[in-house]
Amino acid sequence: xxxxxxxxxxxxxxxxxxxxxxxxxxxxxxxxxxxxxxxxxxxxxxxxxxxxxxxxxxxxxxxxxxxxxxxxxxxxxxxxxxxxxxxxxxxxxxxxxxxxxxxxxxxxxxxxxxxxxxxxxxxxxxxxxxxxxxxxxxxxxxxxxxxxxxxxxxxxxxxxxxxxxxxxxxxxxxxxxxxxxxxxxxxxxxxxxxxx
Numbered sequence: 001x002x003x004x005x006x007x008x009x010x011x012x013x014x015x016x017x018x019x020x021x022x023x024x025x026x027x028x029x030x031x032x033x034x035x036x037x038x039x040x041x042x043x044x045x046x047x048x049x050x051x052x053x054x055x056x057x058x059x060x061x062x063x064x065x066x067x068x069x070x071x072x073x074x075x076x077x078x079x080x081x082x083x084x085x086x087x088x089x090x091x092x093x094x095x096x097x098x099x100x101x102x103x104x105x106x107x108x109x110x111x112x113x114x115x116x117x118x119x120x121x122x123x124x125x126x127x128x129x130x131x132x133x134x135x136x137x138x139x140x141x142x143x144x145x146x147x148x149x150x151x152x153x154x155x156x157x158x159x160x161x162x163x164x165x166x167x168x169x170x171x172x173x174x175x176x177x178x179x180x181x182x183x184x185x186x187x188x189x190x191x192x193x194x195x196x
Contacts (some may be wrong), residue, residue: 010046053109070089071143079178084114100157110165
């Protein structure tokens with residue numbers, strides 16, 4: 001069932017599905033759960049890494065769940081641990097803050113980060129402070145490569161997003177492979193929408 005959940009989310013199996021297709025999929029899953037049927041999902045090609053952070057997309061929602069799972073033990077810029085799920089409960093999608101703004105990649109998922117900061121302190125500034133203080137372990141716990149933050153420091157916000165996207169895609173791909181998903185080496189793709 002775990003493989004079915006991840007696989008159908010990554011492949012967008014239900015994007016645009018009609019009522020009959022969904023009903024048939026649920027019937028197949030029920031049979032499988034009772035031990036009466038074959039595996040309800042055969043590995044399908046996963047959709048590319050999304051190019052925009054839009055939670056109407058199953059692919060983006062799957063990325064968010066993976067990211068929360070992958071980087072569980074997070075710290076604030078001051079080193080204090082925090083629970084990202086608590087931040088989401090408090091702020092919903094606002095918990096995913098922009099690292100940079102005003103560039104063509106501002107809406108990219110790699111430009112979003114759950115990182116509570118004191119009032120008046122941007123995520124950009126908090127990441128820069130962590131780099132200045134040599135606290136790479138905190139950056140790692142947030143899923144932010146040190147070399148990506150260096151690009152922020154050299155006024156290369158697009159470079160930051162590209163480098164972090166490359167890092168996240170690589171880590172996500174490893175997890176996909178453990179779930180038996182068929183991955184390609186293709187980069188990003190247009191964000192698909194599962195709801196209207």
